Amino acid sequence: MSRMENAMRGERTLLRGNGDWRQHQVVFGIVLLLGLLLPLTACGSGIQATSTGGAKVLNVVAGENFWGSLAMQLGGKHASVKSLVSSPSGDPHDYESTNDDARAMAQADYVILNGAGYDAWGTKLIDANPAESRKLLDVGKLVGKKEGENPHLWYHPTYVQQAAKQITADYQALDPVDSVYFEQQYHAFKAALQPYLDKIAEIKAHYAGTPIGISESIFVYMADALGLNIITPEAYYNAEASGSEPSASAVAQFHDQISRKAIQVFILNVQTVDNSVKNLRQQVAQAHIPVVEVSETVRPPNGVFQDWQLVQLNQLEQALSQHLAS
Numbered sequence: 001m002s003r004m005e006n007a008m009r010g011e012r013t014l015l016r017g018n019g020d021w022r023q024h025q026v027v028f029g030i031v032l033l034l035g036l037l038l039p040l041t042a043c044g045s046g047i048q049a050t051s052t053g054g055a056k057v058l059n060v061v062a063g064e065n066f067w068g069s070l071a072m073q074l075g076g077k078h079a080s081v082k083s084l085v086s087s088p089s090g091d092p093h094d095y096e097s098t099n100d101d102a103r104a105m106a107q108a109d110y111v112i113l114n115g116a117g118y119d120a121w122g123t124k125l126i127d128a129n130p131a132e133s134r135k136l137l138d139v140g141k142l143v144g145k146k147e148g149e150n151p152h153l154w155y156h157p158t159y160v161q162q163a164a165k166q167i168t169a170d171y172q173a174l175d176p177v178d179s180v181y182f183e184q185q186y187h188a189f190k191a192a193l194q195p196y197l198d199k200i201a202e203i204k205a206h207y208a209g210t211p212i213g214i215s216e217s218i219f220v221y222m223a224d225a226l227g228l229n230i231i232t233p234e235a236y237y238n239a240e241a242s243g244s245e246p247s248a249s250a251v252a253q254f255h256d257q258i259s260r261k262a263i264q265v266f267i268l269n270v271q272t273v274d275n276s277v278k279n280l281r282q283q284v285a286q287a288h289i290p291v292v293e294v295s296e297t298v299r300p301p302n303g304v305f306q307d308w309q310l311v312q313l314n315q316l317e318q319a320l321s322q323h324l325a326s
Contacts, residue, residue, distance in 0.1 A: 164190075
């Protein structure tokens with residue numbers, strides 16, 4: 001046998017001996033290729049890819065940014081939240097919905113409305129775009145308030161906590177895989193809310209019973225929580241809240257309270273100031289009665305609910321302490 005024939009036979013033997021190794025090499029290559037292609041396929045599956053490795057993200061729409069702030073904090077990385085009413089100027093009662101609002105609600109997994117007649121435009125958009133898969137939270141219904149009652153529910157500390165608990169439960173129902181995460185977010189929110197609750201308790205302990213005036217009904221729930229005594233004629237602040245003209249007798253009674261300095265602090269809703277309220281504010285200034293400004297929407301618009309509320313409460317506490325000390 002020639003030297004060349006021996007070499008060829010040896011090479012054939014080597015190839016046969018390495019057959020298993022070559023098969024493993026081919027299989028490994030196929031697995032590697034599939035590993036590269038599968039993530040690309042998942043990106044087009046309809047589940048939003050996030051930094052959590054493709055975890056689900058709920059599409060949430062809040063009628064107003066005070067509920068939107070809660071939704072963002074409670075949803076964390078598993079919720080994308082859009083608030084429709086967030087302007088710090090203008091009266092939210094007069095808000096008119098847009099085509100973009102309708103589109104956002106139609107595409108939402110979860111919608112949060114204040115209810116109690118405050119955002120009836122939102123209810124109409126929901127009714128016009130029914131969807132079985134979409135979940136709706138009407139905070140008014142949750143806390144037992146209906147149209148015609150005071151709709152400023154986010155100024156009621158207990159209602160805020162009830163809403164937070166319900167939002168968490170709804171998140172868990174919509175995305176049960178991330179239920180534990182939502183529970184963690186809920187407890188983190190409760191901790192973040194505590195300074196706000198502590199301040200309410202602190203003001204109540206020091207200033208309960210203090211007579212105050214209000215420009216409209218936005219602060220009624222909070223005044224009750226603080227133990228403050230609203231002596232403004234109910235007919236006056238309810239008329240202002242509904243956008244109607246207060247009666248002459250209610251205006252006269254309120255002016256008399258101011259001139260006699262019967263109120264210690266005047267709470268002004270800066271987003272609903274008509275001529276009647278402007279006249280009252282001038283009289284309040286002349287009487288050297290402290291004014292505390294509050295708003296209907298979160299200030300600044302991209303701020304955090306409890307921070308916004310705490311700023312207002314600190315200002316109120318300062319006004320009460322300064323006036324009572326004088």
